[in-house]
Amino acid sequence: QKEVEQDPGPLSVPEGAIVSLNCTYSNSAFQYFMWYRQYSRKGPELLMYTYSSGNKEDGRFTAQVDKSSKYISLFIRDSQPSDSATYLCAMTRGGVAQKLVFGQGTRLTINP
Amino acid sequence: DAEITQSPRHKITETGRQVTLACHQTWNHNNMFWYRQDLGHGLRLIHYSYGVQDTNKGEVSDGYSVSRSNTEDLPLTLESAASSQTSVYFCASSEIGPNEQFFGPGTRLTVL
Numbered sequence: 001q002k003e004v005e006q007d008p009g010p011l012s013v014p015e016g017a018i019v020s021l022n023c024t025y026s027n028s029a030f031q032y033f034m035w036y037r038q039y040s041r042k043g044p045e046l047l048m049y050t051y052s053s054g055n056k057e058d059g060r061f062t063a064q065v066d067k068s069s070k071y072i073s074l075f076i077r078d079s080q081p082s083d084s085a086t087y088l089c090a091m092t093r094g095g096v097a098q099k100l101v102f103g104q105g106t107r108l109t110i111n112p
Numbered sequence: 113d114a115e116i117t118q119s120p121r122h123k124i125t126e127t128g129r130q131v132t133l134a135c136h137q138t139w140n141h142n143n144m145f146w147y148r149q150d151l152g153h154g155l156r157l158i159h160y161s162y163g164v165q166d167t168n169k170g171e172v173s174d175g176y177s178v179s180r181s182n183t184e185d186l187p188l189t190l191e192s193a194a195s196s197q198t199s200v201y202f203c204a205s206s207e208i209g210p211n212e213q214f215f216g217p218g219t220r221l222t223v224l
Contacts, residue, residue, distance in 0.1 A: 008152065032210040043202055043215030044155070088154060094210035098143055098162070099170070104154035 003027050006089055006103025015112050019076040023089035023103045026070065030091040030101075033065050035074045038086045038105070047087070048074065079110045114139040118203050118216040126224055131190040133219050135203030143206045144186040145213060146170075146178065148199040155202065161186055162208075193223045 006023045013019055021035075032051055036044035048063040050056045050072075056063045062075040072091075076083055089103040116137040125131050135144065146158040157170030159178040167178050175197060177189045190197055200220050204213040 006154070034212070041218070043204075043217050045215070046212045049212065090155075092210045098206065098208070098210055099145065099157055099160055100213060101157075102147075102155040104152060 001026065002104075003101050004089065004091060004103045007106055008104045010107040010109065012109045012111060013079060015079060015081060015110055017079050017110075019079050019083070019108060019110075021074040021076075021087050021089075021106050021108070023072050023091075024070055025072075025091060025101075027091075027093075027101075028067070028070065029093045031094045032092050033063070033072050034090045034100070035061075035063055036088045036090060036102075038088060040085075044088055081110045081112050084109045116203060116205055116214055116216040118201075118219050120219060121217065122220045124222045124224065125193050127193060127195060129193050131193050131221065133188045133190075133201055133203075133221070135186050135188065135216060136184055137203075137205040137214070137216075138184065139205055139207075139214065140183055141205035141214075142183070142208050143213075144180070145204040145206075146176070146186065146188045147202045147204065148172065148197075149202060149218075150199050158188065158201075159186075190221075195223050197221065198223045 004025045035048040037047045038044040053067045060077045064073040086105045088105040090100040119134045145160045147155040161180040203216040206213040
């Protein structure tokens, strides 16, 4: 079983829809949770960063962490064609363990 | 502007050859990482370094090596390339701690 599980999709939704992307994890020591966005043939870029449980909002994007359920989510409101990309969740214990563990990535397409 | 670069961007080689992929960052980050990205597996950590002369094995290190002689560079060497090492390789760097990793543009390697 992988430490971090993410549905690879692909996921295709119409423009303007609310998108929900999710990851589950097994290691309760994870404290820092990130979402990266990767456009085709590019390197990943950090989209959202959350420490411990709770919500964080940035424009149309909301990241949620539920440590009791070992479940994290990324919501995209009013989705745009420019949001079409692969979204990767990532997490780390922090401290001296600074390496990230990534999910498989979800490929998202927003149709105009 | 600070950046992270990888070279070459594309490489085709033959089984058994030694291959070195270059990674150079100008952020003066202590942490540097090498990942490979394959369909269905997301990003998997190959090797990482927390500073000059420090190197550590990641999840999929067999057949790969790295050395860190300065802060800016972490070259990745495939000792004897195998077809299973056909992949897209990403280099990343970050500041000390559970911080954002900045990714390079990737190197697409094909081993025939």
